[in-house]
Amino acid sequence: GENVEQHPSTLSVQEGDSAVIKCTYSDSASNYFPWYKQELGKRPQLIIDIRSNVGEKKDQRIAVTLNKTAKHFSLHITETQPEDSAVYFCAASINHGQNFVFGPGTRLSVLP
Amino acid sequence: EPEVTQTPSHQVTQMGQEVILRCVPISNHLYFYWYRQILGQKVEFLVSFYNNEISEKSEIFDDQFSVERPDGSNFTLKIRSTKLEDSAMYFCASRASGITGELFFGEGSRLTVL
Numbered sequence: 001g002e003n004v005e006q007h008p009s010t011l012s013v014q015e016g017d018s019a020v021i022k023c024t025y026s027d028s029a030s031n032y033f034p035w036y037k038q039e040l041g042k043r044p045q046l047i048i049d050i051r052s053n054v055g056e057k058k059d060q061r062i063a064v065t066l067n068k069t070a071k072h073f074s075l076h077i078t079e080t081q082p083e084d085s086a087v088y089f090c091a092a093s094i095n096h097g098q099n100f101v102f103g104p105g106t107r108l109s110v111l112p
Numbered sequence: 113e114p115e116v117t118q119t120p121s122h123q124v125t126q127m128g129q130e131v132i133l134r135c136v137p138i139s140n141h142l143y144f145y146w147y148r149q150i151l152g153q154k155v156e157f158l159v160s161f162y163n164n165e166i167s168e169k170s171e172i173f174d175d176q177f178s179v180e181r182p183d184g185s186n187f188t189l190k191i192r193s194t195k196l197e198d199s200a201m202y203f204c205a206s207r208a209s210g211i212t213g214e215l216f217f218g219e220g221s222r223l224t225v226l
Contacts, residue, residue, distance in 0.1 A: 034215070036155075043203065043217040044155060089155060099168050100215060104154040 002027040004092050006103030013080050014111050021106045023090035024072040030092040033066060033073045034100070038087045047088075048075070080110045114138040116218035118204050124224045125194055133189045133221045135204030143207040144187045145215065146179065148172065150200045158202075161187065194225045 003026040013019050025033075034049035050057045050064045050073065057064050061080075066073040077084055087107050091100040117136045125131050137144050146158040159169040159179055166179065176192045187206075191198055204218040 043219050045217070046214050049214070099157055099160055101157065102155040 002101040004103040010107045012109045019077045021075045023103050025092040029094045032093045035075050036089045082110050085110045118218035118221050122222045131191045135187045137206030141206035145205040146189045147203040148200045199225045
Protein backbone atom coordinates (compact mmCIF):
# COMPACT_ATOMS: atom_id res chain seq x y z
CA GLY A 1 0.00 0.00 0.00
CA GLU A 2 0.87 3.66 -0.13
CA ASN A 3 3.47 5.03 2.28
CA VAL A 4 3.95 8.75 2.78
CA GLU A 5 7.01 10.19 4.48
CA GLN A 6 7.38 13.79 5.54
CA HIS A 7 10.33 15.97 6.54
CA PRO A 8 11.21 17.70 8.71
CA SER A 9 9.21 16.58 11.73
CA THR A 10 9.70 19.98 13.34
CA LEU A 11 10.56 23.31 11.79
CA SER A 12 11.17 26.68 13.40
CA VAL A 13 11.42 29.83 11.33
CA GLN A 14 11.54 33.53 12.05
CA GLU A 15 8.45 35.54 11.18
CA GLY A 16 8.72 36.70 7.59
CA ASP A 17 10.97 33.85 6.50
CA SER A 18 9.91 31.01 4.22
CA ALA A 19 9.13 27.46 5.28
CA VAL A 20 9.38 24.35 3.14
CA ILE A 21 8.00 20.93 4.02
CA LYS A 22 8.71 17.93 1.83
CA CYS A 23 6.84 14.68 1.34
CA THR A 24 7.55 11.53 -0.61
CA TYR A 25 5.13 8.83 -1.60
CA SER A 26 5.61 5.26 -2.71
CA ASP A 27 2.69 4.40 -4.98
CA SER A 28 3.09 5.81 -8.48
CA ALA A 29 -0.68 5.43 -8.96
CA SER A 30 -1.36 8.21 -6.43
CA ASN A 31 -2.81 11.20 -8.23
CA TYR A 32 -4.08 13.63 -5.64
CA PHE A 33 -1.99 15.36 -2.96
CA PRO A 34 -3.66 17.58 -0.36
CA TRP A 35 -2.06 19.46 2.50
CA TYR A 36 -3.85 19.87 5.81
CA LYS A 37 -3.16 22.28 8.65
CA GLN A 38 -4.03 21.24 12.18
CA GLU A 39 -3.92 23.83 14.93
CA LEU A 40 -3.54 22.61 18.48
CA GLY A 41 -6.61 20.70 19.60
CA LYS A 42 -8.51 21.37 16.39
CA ARG A 43 -9.53 19.45 13.31
CA PRO A 44 -7.30 19.17 10.22
CA GLN A 45 -8.29 21.63 7.53
CA LEU A 46 -7.36 21.63 3.87
CA ILE A 47 -5.08 24.49 2.88
CA ILE A 48 -4.06 23.54 -0.64
CA ASP A 49 -4.07 20.53 -2.93
CA ILE A 50 -2.56 19.46 -6.23
CA ARG A 51 -3.46 16.86 -8.80
CA SER A 52 -1.04 14.74 -10.74
CA ASN A 53 -1.60 16.58 -14.01
CA VAL A 54 -0.22 19.81 -12.52
CA GLY A 55 3.34 20.56 -11.45
CA GLU A 56 2.74 23.60 -9.27
CA LYS A 57 -0.12 25.45 -7.64
CA LYS A 58 -0.12 28.69 -5.71
CA ASP A 59 -2.61 30.37 -3.41
CA GLN A 60 -1.38 33.66 -1.97
CA ARG A 61 1.50 32.81 0.41
CA ILE A 62 1.16 29.07 -0.03
CA ALA A 63 2.41 26.99 -2.94
CA VAL A 64 2.75 23.30 -3.62
CA THR A 65 5.03 21.62 -6.13
CA LEU A 66 4.83 18.07 -7.41
CA ASN A 67 7.52 15.95 -9.03
CA LYS A 68 5.83 12.78 -10.26
CA THR A 69 9.03 11.22 -11.52
CA ALA A 70 10.72 11.48 -8.15
CA LYS A 71 7.44 10.91 -6.30
CA HIS A 72 7.75 13.87 -4.04
CA PHE A 73 5.79 17.04 -3.38
CA SER A 74 6.49 20.06 -1.25
CA LEU A 75 4.64 22.80 0.58
CA HIS A 76 6.11 26.30 0.49
CA ILE A 77 4.93 29.05 2.81
CA THR A 78 6.35 32.50 2.20
CA GLU A 79 6.33 35.52 4.53
CA THR A 80 5.42 33.32 7.47
CA GLN A 81 3.28 34.72 10.26
CA PRO A 82 2.75 33.51 13.85
CA GLU A 83 -0.71 32.21 12.90
CA ASP A 84 0.98 29.80 10.49
CA SER A 85 2.22 27.89 13.54
CA ALA A 86 0.53 24.48 13.44
CA VAL A 87 1.08 20.87 12.43
CA TYR A 88 1.00 20.35 8.68
CA PHE A 89 0.12 16.98 7.17
CA CYS A 90 0.63 15.97 3.59
CA ALA A 91 -1.43 13.17 2.10
CA ALA A 92 -1.56 11.10 -1.03
CA SER A 93 -4.45 9.30 -2.59
CA ILE A 94 -5.40 7.23 -5.57
CA ASN A 95 -8.59 7.80 -7.53
CA HIS A 96 -8.64 11.50 -6.70
CA GLY A 97 -9.31 10.99 -3.06
CA GLN A 98 -11.00 7.70 -2.45
CA ASN A 99 -8.67 7.14 0.44
CA PHE A 100 -6.01 9.34 1.91
CA VAL A 101 -2.74 8.22 3.42
CA PHE A 102 -1.30 10.93 5.62
CA GLY A 103 2.31 11.72 6.34
CA PRO A 104 3.48 11.85 9.96
CA GLY A 105 3.21 15.64 10.14
CA THR A 106 5.50 18.63 10.54
CA ARG A 107 5.21 20.92 13.53
CA LEU A 108 5.90 24.43 12.27
CA SER A 109 6.71 27.16 14.75
CA VAL A 110 6.92 30.74 13.52
CA LEU A 111 8.88 32.82 15.98
CA PRO A 112 8.02 36.52 16.34
CA GLU B 113 -20.74 27.14 6.50
CA PRO B 114 -21.77 23.46 6.78
CA GLU B 115 -19.71 21.39 9.18
CA VAL B 116 -19.20 17.78 10.13
CA THR B 117 -20.33 17.39 13.72
CA GLN B 118 -19.26 14.68 16.15
CA THR B 119 -20.44 13.51 19.54
CA PRO B 120 -19.29 13.02 22.18
CA SER B 121 -16.34 15.38 22.23
CA HIS B 122 -14.72 13.28 24.94
CA GLN B 123 -15.55 9.84 26.28
CA VAL B 124 -13.87 7.93 29.06
CA THR B 125 -14.52 4.20 29.24
CA GLN B 126 -13.25 1.09 30.94
CA MET B 127 -11.29 -1.48 28.98
CA GLY B 128 -13.61 -4.08 27.49
CA GLN B 129 -16.60 -1.76 27.24
CA GLU B 130 -18.39 -0.92 24.01
CA VAL B 131 -18.21 2.60 22.66
CA ILE B 132 -20.23 4.30 19.93
CA LEU B 133 -18.95 7.48 18.36
CA ARG B 134 -21.43 9.50 16.35
CA CYS B 135 -20.99 11.76 13.38
CA VAL B 136 -23.29 13.87 11.25
CA PRO B 137 -21.61 14.43 7.89
CA ILE B 138 -22.32 17.44 5.71
CA SER B 139 -25.76 16.85 4.25
CA ASN B 140 -25.02 16.56 0.52
CA HIS B 141 -21.84 14.53 0.97
CA LEU B 142 -21.66 10.98 -0.28
CA TYR B 143 -18.36 9.62 1.06
CA PHE B 144 -17.73 9.14 4.75
CA TYR B 145 -14.60 8.28 6.66
CA TRP B 146 -13.27 7.54 10.10
CA TYR B 147 -9.69 8.43 10.98
CA ARG B 148 -7.77 7.98 14.21
CA GLN B 149 -5.02 10.13 15.67
CA ILE B 150 -3.09 8.92 18.66
CA LEU B 151 -1.79 11.87 20.66
CA GLY B 152 1.04 13.60 18.84
CA GLN B 153 1.02 11.17 15.95
CA LYS B 154 -0.26 11.16 12.42
CA VAL B 155 -3.80 10.85 11.19
CA GLU B 156 -4.48 7.18 10.39
CA PHE B 157 -7.17 5.92 8.05
CA LEU B 158 -9.67 3.46 9.52
CA VAL B 159 -12.51 3.06 7.07
CA SER B 160 -14.36 4.66 4.18
CA PHE B 161 -18.05 4.26 3.46
CA TYR B 162 -20.03 4.89 0.32
CA ASN B 163 -23.46 3.88 -0.89
CA ASN B 164 -24.28 2.25 2.43
CA GLU B 165 -21.32 -0.05 2.49
CA ILE B 166 -17.66 -0.08 3.42
CA SER B 167 -15.56 0.79 0.40
CA GLU B 168 -12.17 0.40 2.02
CA LYS B 169 -10.72 -0.37 5.44
CA SER B 170 -7.28 -0.43 6.96
CA GLU B 171 -5.52 -3.09 8.99
CA ILE B 172 -6.45 -1.16 12.13
CA PHE B 173 -10.14 -1.69 11.37
CA ASP B 174 -10.39 -5.23 12.70
CA ASP B 175 -13.40 -7.22 13.85
CA GLN B 176 -13.89 -5.11 16.95
CA PHE B 177 -14.77 -2.09 14.79
CA SER B 178 -17.94 -1.54 12.82
CA VAL B 179 -19.60 1.37 11.08
CA GLU B 180 -23.21 2.10 10.35
CA ARG B 181 -25.36 4.76 8.75
CA PRO B 182 -28.59 3.95 10.54
CA ASP B 183 -30.88 6.78 9.46
CA GLY B 184 -29.48 8.63 6.45
CA SER B 185 -27.88 11.38 8.52
CA ASN B 186 -25.80 9.80 11.28
CA PHE B 187 -22.63 7.84 10.66
CA THR B 188 -21.44 5.83 13.65
CA LEU B 189 -18.26 4.02 14.64
CA LYS B 190 -18.65 1.23 17.17
CA ILE B 191 -15.78 -0.30 19.06
CA ARG B 192 -17.06 -3.53 20.59
CA SER B 193 -14.54 -4.24 23.31
CA THR B 194 -12.19 -1.35 23.87
CA LYS B 195 -8.51 -1.80 24.56
CA LEU B 196 -6.04 0.61 26.12
CA GLU B 197 -4.45 1.20 22.74
CA ASP B 198 -7.76 2.42 21.33
CA SER B 199 -7.24 5.66 23.25
CA ALA B 200 -7.03 8.33 20.56
CA MET B 201 -8.83 11.17 18.87
CA TYR B 202 -11.30 9.80 16.34
CA PHE B 203 -12.13 12.06 13.42
CA CYS B 204 -15.09 11.63 11.17
CA ALA B 205 -14.79 13.15 7.69
CA SER B 206 -16.96 13.51 4.65
CA ARG B 207 -16.53 14.40 1.03
CA ALA B 208 -18.99 15.53 -1.61
CA SER B 209 -18.01 13.34 -4.52
CA GLY B 210 -15.45 10.92 -5.83
CA ILE B 211 -13.77 13.57 -7.96
CA THR B 212 -13.46 16.69 -5.82
CA GLY B 213 -10.88 16.03 -3.19
CA GLU B 214 -11.59 18.16 -0.18
CA LEU B 215 -12.13 16.11 2.91
CA PHE B 216 -13.99 17.93 5.66
CA PHE B 217 -13.15 16.79 9.17
CA GLY B 218 -15.25 16.96 12.28
CA GLU B 219 -13.86 18.33 15.54
CA GLY B 220 -13.06 14.84 16.73
CA SER B 221 -14.08 12.59 19.60
CA ARG B 222 -11.41 11.96 22.17
CA LEU B 223 -11.62 8.42 23.52
CA THR B 224 -9.82 7.53 26.72
CA VAL B 225 -9.74 3.86 27.68
CA LEU B 226 -8.78 3.12 31.29
